[in-house]
Amino acid sequence: xxxxxxxxxxxxxxxxxxxxxxxxxxxxxxxxxxxxxxxxxxxxxxxxxxxxxxxxxxxxxxxxxxxxxxxxxxxxxxxxxxxxxxxxxxxxxxxxxxxxxxxxxxxxxxxxxxxxxxxxxxxxxxxxxxxxxxxxxxxxxxxxxxxxxxxxxxxxxxxxxxxxxxxxxxxxxxxxxxxxxxxxxxxxxxxxxxxxxxxxxxxxxxxxxxxxxxxxxxxxxxxxxxxxxxxxxxxxxxxxxxxxxxxxxxxxxxxxxxxxxxxxxxxxxxxxxxxxxxxxxxxxxxxxxxxxxxxxxxxxxxxxxxxxxxxxxxxxxxxxxxxxxxxxxxxxxxxxxxxxxxxxxxxxxxxxxxxxxxxxxxxxxxxxxxxxxxxxxxxxxxxxxxxxxxxxxxxxxxxxxxxxxxxxxxxxxxxxxxxxxxxxxxxxxxxxxxxxxxxxxxxxxxxxxxxxxxxxxxxxxxxxxxxxxxxxxxxxxxxxxxxxxxxxxxxxxxxxxxxxxxxxxxxxxxxxxxxxxxxxxxxxxxxxxxxxxxxxxxxxxxxxxxxxxxxxxxxxxxxxxxxxxxxxxxxxxxxxxxxxxxxxxxxxxxxxxxxxxxxxxxxxxxxxxxxxxxxxxxxxxxxxxxxxxxxxxxxxxxxxxxxxxxxxxxxxxxxxxxxxxxxxxxxxxxxxxxxxxxxxxxxxxxxxxxxxxxxxxxxxxxxxxxxxxxxxxxxxxxxxxxxxxxxxxxxxxxxxxxxxxxxxxxxxxxxxxxxxxxxxxxxxxxxxxxxxxxxxxxxxxxxxxxxxxxxxxxxxxxxxxxxxxxxxxxxxxxxxxxxxxxxxxxxxxxxxxxxxxxxxxxxxxxxxxxxxxxxxxxxxxxxxxxxxxxxxxxxxxxxxxxxxxxxxxxxxxxxxxxxxxxxxxxxxxxxxxxxxx
Numbered sequence: 001x002x003x004x005x006x007x008x009x010x011x012x013x014x015x016x017x018x019x020x021x022x023x024x025x026x027x028x029x030x031x032x033x034x035x036x037x038x039x040x041x042x043x044x045x046x047x048x049x050x051x052x053x054x055x056x057x058x059x060x061x062x063x064x065x066x067x068x069x070x071x072x073x074x075x076x077x078x079x080x081x082x083x084x085x086x087x088x089x090x091x092x093x094x095x096x097x098x099x100x101x102x103x104x105x106x107x108x109x110x111x112x113x114x115x116x117x118x119x120x121x122x123x124x125x126x127x128x129x130x131x132x133x134x135x136x137x138x139x140x141x142x143x144x145x146x147x148x149x150x151x152x153x154x155x156x157x158x159x160x161x162x163x164x165x166x167x168x169x170x171x172x173x174x175x176x177x178x179x180x181x182x183x184x185x186x187x188x189x190x191x192x193x194x195x196x197x198x199x200x201x202x203x204x205x206x207x208x209x210x211x212x213x214x215x216x217x218x219x220x221x222x223x224x225x226x227x228x229x230x231x232x233x234x235x236x237x238x239x240x241x242x243x244x245x246x247x248x249x250x251x252x253x254x255x256x257x258x259x260x261x262x263x264x265x266x267x268x269x270x271x272x273x274x275x276x277x278x279x280x281x282x283x284x285x286x287x288x289x290x291x292x293x294x295x296x297x298x299x300x301x302x303x304x305x306x307x308x309x310x311x312x313x314x315x316x317x318x319x320x321x322x323x324x325x326x327x328x329x330x331x332x333x334x335x336x337x338x339x340x341x342x343x344x345x346x347x348x349x350x351x352x353x354x355x356x357x358x359x360x361x362x363x364x365x366x367x368x369x370x371x372x373x374x375x376x377x378x379x380x381x382x383x384x385x386x387x388x389x390x391x392x393x394x395x396x397x398x399x400x401x402x403x404x405x406x407x408x409x410x411x412x413x414x415x416x417x418x419x420x421x422x423x424x425x426x427x428x429x430x431x432x433x434x435x436x437x438x439x440x441x442x443x444x445x446x447x448x449x450x451x452x453x454x455x456x457x458x459x460x461x462x463x464x465x466x467x468x469x470x471x472x473x474x475x476x477x478x479x480x481x482x483x484x485x486x487x488x489x490x491x492x493x494x495x496x497x498x499x500x501x502x503x504x505x506x507x508x509x510x511x512x513x514x515x516x517x518x519x520x521x522x523x524x525x526x527x528x529x530x531x532x533x534x535x536x537x538x539x540x541x542x543x544x545x546x547x548x549x550x551x552x553x554x555x556x557x558x559x560x561x562x563x564x565x566x567x568x569x570x571x572x573x574x575x576x577x578x579x580x581x582x583x584x585x586x587x588x589x590x591x592x593x594x595x596x597x598x599x600x601x602x603x604x605x606x607x608x609x610x611x612x613x614x615x616x617x618x619x620x621x622x623x624x625x626x627x628x629x630x631x632x633x634x635x636x637x638x639x640x641x642x643x644x645x646x647x648x649x650x651x652x653x654x655x656x657x658x659x660x661x662x663x664x665x666x667x668x669x670x671x672x673x674x675x676x677x678x679x680x681x682x683x684x685x686x687x688x689x690x691x692x693x694x695x696x697x698x699x700x701x702x703x704x705x706x707x708x709x710x711x712x713x714x715x716x717x718x719x720x721x722x723x724x725x726x727x728x729x730x731x732x733x734x735x736x737x738x739x740x741x742x743x744x745x746x747x748x749x750x751x752x753x754x755x756x757x758x759x760x761x762x763x764x765x766x767x768x769x770x771x772x773x774x775x776x777x778x779x780x781x782x783x784x785x786x787x788x789x790x791x792x793x794x795x796x797x798x799x800x801x802x803x804x805x806x807x808x809x810x811x812x813x814x815x816x817x818x819x820x821x822x823x824x825x826x827x828x829x830x831x832x833x834x835x836x837x838x839x840x841x842x843x844x845x846x847x848x849x850x851x852x853x854x855x856x857x858x859x860x861x862x863x864x865x866x867x868x869x870x871x872x873x874x875x876x877x878x879x880x881x882x883x884x885x886x887x888x889x890x891x892x893x894x895x896x897x898x899x900x901x902x903x904x905x906x907x908x909x910x911x912x913x914x915x916x917x
Contacts, residue, residue, distance in 0.1 A: 082437040089438060096410065099441070100403050103808075104446025104494060106801055107399030109453030110392040112487045114794075116458035117465070118385050119486075120477045121290065121378055126371055127283050129223025130329075135336070136373035137179075137326045139347055140167040141363040145356040147172075151309050151323040153194060155288040155374050169373075172321040173299070175350050176215070179326070182346045185339035186328040188221030190214065193324050195293055196307055199585045201768045202267040203255060208772035209294040211245075211269070213309075214300060219246075219280070221307050221329050222287070228252075229263035229278030234296040243301050245274040249282040251294040268768075271587035285476065287327075287370075290377030299324075306587060319354045327370055340367045345907040372898070381465065384787045385869065388794050391550055395798045395805075396494065398546045401539045402809040404498040407439065408536050409812065439499025440492065447491035454487070455479055464790065536813050537849055543806040544853025544894070545860060548886055550802045552861045554795035555882040556868060556875055561788045561875030569622060569781075570719030570728065572658035575612075576777040577751035578620050579758065582740035583769055591738040595672055597765060598650060598741055604761045610748050615656040616741040618648040622778050626722040631732075634699040641703060642689060645721050645729050648736035654680075654716055656744045664696045664714030671735040678735065680709035682718045685730035693916075700732070710734060724784065725873055742773070751776050788871060803890070807897040814846050814901035831841065839902045846898035847891065854887045 020375045038045060098282045125131050138156060150157045156169035171191070180189045194212035217235030224231065227249055236244050247255075247262065256262040265276050269548075274297065286292050302309055309323040330339055344364040352358040418431055455478070462477035479487075547780040583589040583597055598616055619625045630641040651669045654661055662683060671678050679700075684697045701709035712734065718728035745754055759771055773784075782789065865877030875882070 015502065017049045018628045028547075030130060044226045057251065066903075079437070082434050083441065085434065086438040086441045086778065088898050090441060093410075097445075099808075100406060100442050101445045101449060103399050103402050103805060104443060105449035105453060106805070107392075107396035107450070108443075108447045108487060108490050108494065109450030109457065110798065110801075111389075111490055112447075112450055112454035112483060113398050113457030113461060114385070114389050114392050115486050116454060116477045116479050117461045117479070118389060118703065119482055120458075120462065121381055123482060124289075124480075126287060126374070127285055128287070129221065130797050133330050133369055134222070134370035135328050135330060135339070135367040136169060136370050137168065137171065137328065137343065137365050138169045138368055138373065139171065139363060139365045141165075141351075141361040143357065143361045145320070145322070145351060147320040147356065150321075151193065152248045153325070153375060154379070155291070155325045157373075157375055158379065169325050171324050171326050171350065172319055172322050173324060174319045174354075175347060176324055176326055178329075178350050179343060179346050180417065183328075183339070183342050185342050187328040187331040187333055188217055189326065190218040190221035190328070191324040191326045192287070193299070193309055195291065196305065197582075197772065198305065199271070199582070199768075199770055200267055200269055201770075203265070206768050206770040207255075208770050209251070209269075210292070211295050211297055212293045212307075213299050213306075213307075214296045215299055218296070221327065222284070223329075224284040225281050226278040227281050228260060228529050229276075230430070231278050231280065232296060232298055237300050239300055241300055242296065243269075243272060243274045243304055244277045244298065245269070246296045247276060247279045248284075248293055248295060249280055250285070250292070252279045255294075265793065270305045270585040272301070274301075286376075287340070288374045288376030290381075304355060306585065317785065320356055321381065325374075327374075328367075336367055343367065380787075384791050387791060387871070390797050390867075391795050394546050395802055396490070396548050398543050398550075398802050398805050399703050400494050400498040401543045401546070402805045402812075403442070403494075404534050405539045405809050405813055407498060408539070436496065436499050440495035443491040443495030445498075446494075447487050451479060451484070451487055454483070467787075530744065537732070540806070540810050540813055540849045541853040541856065543802075543809045544850050544890060545857035547799070547802040547806045547890065548854055548857025549861050549864070550795065551799040551886045551889070552857075553868060553884055554792070554799040555886055556872055556877065556879060557788060557795055559875045559879075559882065560871060560873045561785065561792045564785055564788060565781075566723050567720070567724050569623065569724065570659060570717055572746075573622075573777045573781060575747050575749070575751050576657070577745040577754050577758070577774070578742050578777060578780070579755075579774040580742050581762065581769060583766070583770075584739065586768060594738055598736075599669065599672075601743070601762060601765060602650065602652075604765075605745055605754075605758060608745075608754060608757050608761075612746045612748055613652055613656040613753065614743065614745050615653040616650040616743045617653060618736055618739055618741065620742045620744070620777070620780060621647075621657070621719060621721060622724065622777070622784055624722060624784060629702070631700045632703050635693065636689060636691065642730075644685065644700070645731045646734060647721070647731060648734045648739070650736050652740070653744070655735070656746050657719075658746070659719055660717045662717060664712070665735065666714055666716075667735050668766040672737055677710045678713045680714040680716055680733040681712055682731045683718055684718050684728050685732065686715055688730055744777075788873075791871060803893060807888070807893050810846055810849065811850075811895055811897040811900065814842060814898055843895065843898045844903035846901075847894060850890055850894035854890055858883055858887070 044052065127133065128134065136156065142165060150159075150168065150170055152168065152170050159170070160167040173191075176189070176191050183189070192212055192214045192514070195210040196213065198209050198211045199206060200209045214232060216232055216234035219226075219231035220233070226246070229246075231246055232244065235241060245267070252258060252262060262276055263278060266273050267276065268274070280296070297305070309321070328343075330336070345363045348359075348363050350361055351363050357363045372863060421431055458477040458479065514817070580596075581601070583594050589597065601770050602616065605611060619627065627646045628643050629646050631644050632639065632641055643747050650672065651667060653659075664680070667678065681695065687821060690698065695712045697713055698712050699709045700712070701707050716733070719731065720726065720728055721731060743758075745751065745758065747754055755774055762769055762771060862878060869877055
């Protein structure tokens with residue numbers, strides 16, 4: 001009760017100050033009257049009694065101040081006074097305020113922008129009901145299960161699939177069914193797989209959509225309602241159930257215009273009819289970070305969609321096909337350990353019963369919180385983001401050092417003002433608090449402007465990330481409450497960081513000398529003169545040293561990116577348009593019809609204006625995909641299997657990609673359908689496996705007698721397959737006889753101009769076949785170099801900003817010192833100092849600080865180079881050329897920053913300077 005009364009009294013003092021003042025005056029007046037009456041009882045008249053009481057009790061105004069100071073609201077009131085005074089002081093110096101706010105806005109804005117992206121990827125909660133109750137199942141064992149297939153879609157951490165140890169989040173459908181049946185520790189169990197690229201027709205032009213296969217209790221377990229219609233339920237998962245689909249809210253808005261009539265409409269997916277039964281809630285954007293889906297279909301429709309998962313049949317028939325990611329919601333009152341123990345027992349019994357593992361393999365299940373267990377895109381974006389976050393943290397430190405230098409100069413200019421306030425009775429702590437309040441005001445103003453910069457920067461970064469991935473991504477990088485709290489915390493931290501030293505320096509001076517000090521100082525302009533620069537010069541050195549870290553890192557990454565772009569992949573990457581076609585998804589094409597379609601489309605595309613050559617292949621080079629196979633090679637002394645990279649191709653492939661032919665012949669149209677099978681290999685294949693034998697006519701193939709055997713009919717130059725960083729590996733080019741194909745169209749001019757013509761030609765052949773993944777070869781390589789490009793761009797930008805801030809700090813320090821030493825410069829000039837002497841003096845001081853910062857920065861950079869090693873190509877982390885280049889750049893720019901203050905010193909008129917006093 002006393003606490004409530006104290007709070008209530010304090011609130012009245014804050015908002016009803018006049019009334020509280022009157023009450024306090026009345027209370028003190030009553031106290032004086034009572035004391036005077038006691039005096040009057042001793043025979044003193046009223047006037048003398050009142051005078052005696054006032055002499056005893058002292059000044060009532062002081063008493064009121066003591067009473068006010070004892071209350072908690074007095075602290076808030078004085079803080080408010082500090083804020084108002086600080087605002088007035090900053091308004092009196094608009095130039096200083098603008099420079100400081102913009103400098104801090106750059107540092108805080110860059111940090112907030114990167115943190116927004118980091119928040120979107122790493123920290124945002126899964127948009128489901130009570131995500132803390134959701135767990136993902138991950139199994140482990142001492143050996144690999146006897147399975148016929150294993151599919152992982154990047155939802156969990158990397159799969160370990162070795163002979164001696166195995167661990168994965170992928171489970172088979174029968175294991176899912178047994179866990180559902182026997183585990184009572186979950187209020188819901190759900191499974192999903194995908195995404196799958198599905199051909200969709202029946203809603204305008206045929207298109208390719210991203211679909212995910214889910215169990216019937218998927219939406220119920222996650223707690224995701226329907227925005228329209230209904231979601232998938234358990235009845236939809238049963239064999240023979242009607243094929244249904246649920247649209248994502250975003251896809252419903254873009255592809256169906258948000259029309260309610262979309263619910264109930266029938267569309268065709270991979271040639272099979274599906275009825276749209278609902279639209280998922282708008283808040284459900286993803287389960288795994290970064291992944292987004294256009295629609296969801298039941299697991300039971302795997303066979304109808306002709307997907308190879310689950311053994312290529314109905315989902316319930318394959319015990320030894322691992323392809324499902326399973327999540328569960330813990331039942332009320334059940335601990336994680338209890339659920340994990342029960343699930344492990346079910347898993348162990350099932351895999352041992354089905355002879356997939358032995359009891360000695362110690363199969364068990366670990367339950368991971370879904371928030372951290374479902375990693376999605378975190379696995380490939382985390383390292384670049386953390387490195388960029390380190391760069392912007394350094395940029396913020398440079399901004400703080402820059403502003404601290406400006407604040408030091410300002411505090412030195414206010415020495416007399418502070419001395420006067422101290423002489424009038426103000427405590428040093430009170431003045432320090434006032435100066436820190438001004439610093440915090442500047443920091444919060446910088447944060448406010450920085451949030452605007454961050455809003456633009458975060459969305460630009462999110463667009464860059466999503467535009468440079470192979471599949472659709474969802475990133476909500478809009479600053480949210482977490483980001484705003486981060487910005488507020490950064491503002492407080494920076495306000496204290498750059499404001500504390502100037503505040504302490506400003507209040508540490510002796511009062512008497514400060515009051516006697518003239519408006520212009522007299523300390524010596526001598527780089528050896530002891531305390532001349534003190535903290536200010538240290539801040540400049542720190543800025544330069546930190547700039548070396550950012551600039552050297554940016555230089556190494558930019559050089560690595562340039563080296564990667566100069567790598568010869570073994571084929572001509574310019575003017576090549578590529579797009580995918582998969583007629584077998586529709587179910588209306590067999591191998592013969594597929595080959596006929598490819599042959600006719602190749603023929604039609606070759607007659608388009610500007611087209612030089614056309615071919616196709618099962619995949620595109622330098623797209624991240626890779627197909628390898630273990631084969632035996634005829635006549636080789638070592639009979640063991642060797643690993644060979646495989647790529648099926650169509651006629652004229654080497655012509656279209658401009659891969660030089662070394663020996664023999666290329667694959668012809670006849671090879672696409674004839675037997676025996678033939679192949680073309682590259683030079684590495686010949687050097688590594690054929691032991692100086694003539695390659696033409698030799699055979700290779702699988703170890704099983706039933707496996708196809710390929711006769712080598714040609715040899716081509718080496719090419720990179722999946723990664724620019726790797727040296728070329730042995731490749732076998734085989735005839736493509738079935739499956740999806742990526743067409744490669746080489747043009748004489750801009751290849752994108754062919755896109756509408758290619759769509760028209762395919763539509764004329766089959767209007768239900770969509771073109772997908774339309775990109776040039778150059779765009780694919782840029783996507784492969786996404787991490788290097790992201791870091792190179794951001795580090796380069798931050799390096800330039802850091803360089804500018806460091807030079808501004810150096811310029812500001814020297815300009816302030818020249819202004820303070822105007823009288824001394826005048827004396828030196830009057831005594832015969834030449835302009836060249838003054839120029840050398842100022843330049844020597846500035847360049848000495850820069851050189852010191854460069855030396856410290858290089859030492860610091862050599863200590864952190866190991867963090868950049870994985871991103872570098874063709875350049876060492878300790879590359880001398882880069883470090884020397886950064887050092888020379890800083891010296892040149894530092895010299896330019898010294899030039900203006902030096903020229904100002906050279907123009908000082910000694911007569912004017914000596915009259916200042």
